[in-house]
Amino acid sequence: MTLALTNLGRICTFDDQDRVLTGAALLLDPTGVRWIGPQADLPPPAEGEVRELLDCGGRAALPGLVDSHTHTVFAGDRREEFALRSAGATYAEIHAAGGGIRRTMTLTRAADEATLLDQAAARALAMLRRGVTTIEVKSGYGLDLETELRMLRVARAIEQRVPVRVFTTFLGAHTVPPEYAGRRGDYVDFVCDAVLPRVAEERLADVCDVFCEAGAFTLDESRRVLEAGRRFGLLPKLHAD
Secondary structure: OEEEEEEEEEEEOOOOOOOEEEEEEEEEEOOEEEEEEEHHHOOOOOOOOOEEEEEOOOOEEOOOEEEEEEOOOOOOOOHHHHHHHHOOOOHHHHHHOOOOHHHHHHHHHOOOHHHHHHHHHHHHHHHHHOOEEEEEEEOOOOOOHHHHHHHHHHHHHHHHHOOOEEEEEEEEEOOOOHHHOOOHHHHHHHHHHHHHHHHHHOOOOOEEEEEEOOOOEOHHHHHHHHHHHHHOOOEEEEEEO
């Protein structure tokens, strides 16, 4: 089956020629874009081809957007922290006071898989309605074995609920959780030796990420986590300031 988008006001191709076409049409099949050009030149259906026509009413067409950094899976919200930030508080100050990552961690640990999936799917649908068709989804609000795995399973399941493409990122090294206070090295060991093997075994992530910043993880700690991730076949990625 093919889909012909007709009566387009503009098509933005973002290809090597970076074309913006007016009065154009677009022909799609399951493999992607088959044809693009002036509407008057739209090729007729081939023999046996089933074609659906969609009159776009003069609207524009452009490729789906890619959001390469999202935290789509989490519980709770940080509305009160937004007010603090607006009043001049820094993220580091909020984090040091127990807010930020640690507050969301507490709420996410308490949420079951079904609840997290319902909320994540709603967020992904809202992004899709605004043109985002591919998203990267990070873990990092569990900071323990079971919740990190649960977050990544939920991220993988988003595609079953919403027609978006999802890439998953393991961000177990987001911050040091309260139970490891004063034992940073032990937490890095835990991430590398206990969590990463399970993430790899269940094929839950494509990428390994680390938050490398004052108050989070040092350069040496970050390097160790990323090298461990590479041994398990995960591409390295870095939050850095």
